[in-house]
Amino acid sequence: MRLAVGMGLFRGAGTLLSIFPRSLAAAASARSQALVYERHGEPVQVLQLKDLERAELGHSGVHVKMLAAPINPADINMIQGTYAILSDLPAVGGNEGVGQVVEVGSHVTSMKPGDWVIPADAGLGTWRTSAVFSEETLVKVPRDIPLLSAATLSVNPCTAYRMLTDFETLAPGDSIIQNAANSGVGQAVIQIAAALGLKTINVIRDRPNLQEVVDRLKSLGADHVITEEMLRKPGMKDLFKKVPKPRLALNCVGGKSTTEMLRHIQHKGTMVTYGGMAKQPVTVPVSAFIFKDVKLCGFWMTQWKKEQTQNKDRFTGMILTLCNLIHKGQLTAPACTEVPLKDYRIALEASMKPFISTKQILIM
Numbered sequence: 199m200r201l202a203v204g205m206g207l208f209r210g211a212g213t214l215l216s217i218f219p220r221s222l223a224a225a226a227s228a229r230s231q232a233l234v235y236e237r238h239g240e241p242v243q244v245l246q247l248k249d250l251e252r253a254e255l256g257h258s259g260v261h262v263k264m265l266a267a268p269i270n271p272a273d274i275n276m277i278q279g280t281y282a283i284l285s286d287l288p289a290v291g292g293n294e295g296v297g298q299v300v301e302v303g304s305h306v307t308s309m310k311p312g313d314w315v316i317p318a319d320a321g322l323g324t325w326r327t328s329a330v331f332s333e334e335t336l337v338k339v340p341r342d343i344p345l346l347s348a349a350t351l352s353v354n355p356c357t358a359y360r361m362l363t364d365f366e367t368l369a370p371g372d373s374i375i376q377n378a379a380n381s382g383v384g385q386a387v388i389q390i391a392a393a394l395g396l397k398t399i400n401v402i403r404d405r406p407n408l409q410e411v412v413d414r415l416k417s418l419g420a421d422h423v424i425t426e427e428m429l430r431k432p433g434m435k436d437l438f439k440k441v442p443k444p445r446l447a448l449n450c451v452g453g454k455s456t457t458e459m460l461r462h463i464q465h466k467g468t469m470v471t472y473g474g475m476a477k478q479p480v481t482v483p484v485s486a487f488i489f490k491d492v493k494l495c496g497f498w499m500t501q502w503k504k505e506q507t508q509n510k511d512r513f514t515g516m517i518l519t520l521c522n523l524i525h526k527g528q529l530t531a532p533a534c535t536e537v538p539l540k541d542y543r544i545a546l547e548a549s550m551k552p553f554i555s556t557k558q559i560l561i562m
């Protein structure tokens with residue numbers, strides 16, 4: 199079955215561009231392949247690789263050839279129908295990625311053919327070979343950064359950067375603690391924190407190849423890498439002889455991991471919850487509130503972006519700051535496995551396995 203990408207027929211581009219009469223020249227190349235879901239469910243069951251007709255360019259459209267797009271936990275949750283925002287169905291999967299501009303409409307001013315672009319917001323539907331998006335749904339990035347860095351830039355490094363800068367005023371030498379430190383966000387936290395002169399205490403789950411993961415995180419700049427079990431042991435006292443107690447804790451997990459992490463936070467420190475990988479609630483001992491006066495808050499990048507609609511420069515400014523770190527070699531893409539789009543099932547299955555420790559990237 200072929201779906202048309204156009205007004206009222208298809209959603210997932212965040213952009214519904216009306217279909218204009220197509221020229222014969224355009225018709226020859228006006229096709230794209232996309233991973234489409236028509237109902238919510240397990241991704242391997244509901245996603246299908248389909249042949250789509252691309253919308254016409256119009257005046258404000260940007261024809262983008264997608265180059266690479268990661269599979270993130272939020273993409274999976276959106277397809278399962280359990281995420282806080284859901285696309286109208288049928289939809290194209292994927293919220294992040296990088297593409298190259300092929301052609302722009304006559305009213306488009308901020309990008310030109312050859313530029314690299316990333317999504318400005320969630321819901322773009324990036325798991326496809328090409329599409330016509332509207333200009334305001336895209337942000338230009340420098341073309342001289344590595345492809346995998348560009349493909350994974352708009353969600354996790356931005357989340358890491360905001361959490362490190364918006365909740366506590368931290369100075370070089372201060373420390374932070376985080377769980378799921380080997381996640382995409384965690385790897386960005388380690389690198390951005392190191393660039394800011396902050397010490398990181400990184401908690402991961404025990405696994406057969408523990409030393410390999412520890413070595414990798416240390417090579418990114420992690421100061422201390424410990425397992426969930428070590429976090430509960432009295433030996434933590436020794437660690438805090440070398441590094442100050444953290445003012446900021448970043449929680450991606452929930453459940454016991456969070457409660458244990460909270461025990462080590464400084465008086466009046468802050469814990470920011472941004473993920474719930476263990477699918478368990480955050481349990482906080484009353485003593486943490488009474489005797490430590492800790493602050494617990496949450497962060498959601500999608501909401502942050504929504505709040506910047508009047509101030510888009512803030513988002514583009516952050517992207518440039520992160521690209522600057524990439525240029526300086528201080529921020530690299532997470533460990534990645536590149537998978538051709540046609541093998542998407544393999545990538546989806548791998549992305550949902552525990553201890554996989556690499557981000558699956560669909561190569562278009």
Ligand SMILES: NC(=O)c1ccc[n+]([C@@H]2O[C@H](COP(=O)([O-])OP(=O)(O)OC[C@H]3O[C@@H](n4cnc5c(N)ncnc54)[C@H](OP(=O)(O)O)[C@@H]3O)[C@@H](O)[C@H]2O)c1
Nearest residue numbers: 271357378381382383403472473475476497498499552553
């Ligand atoms: N709030 C926001 O704005 C925002 C932005 C970006 C991401 N996120 C969220 O952050 C989380 C991480 O995203 P990501 O793209 O960085 O993920 P990722 O690279 O796919 O990594 C997933 C991480 O979760 C860990 N994990 C999986 N199941 C777990 C469990 N049951 N208990 C403890 N740890 C578990 C994995 O550890 P193992 O190696 O031990 O399996 C790994 O460290 C997701 O929940 C995502 O939705 C939130």
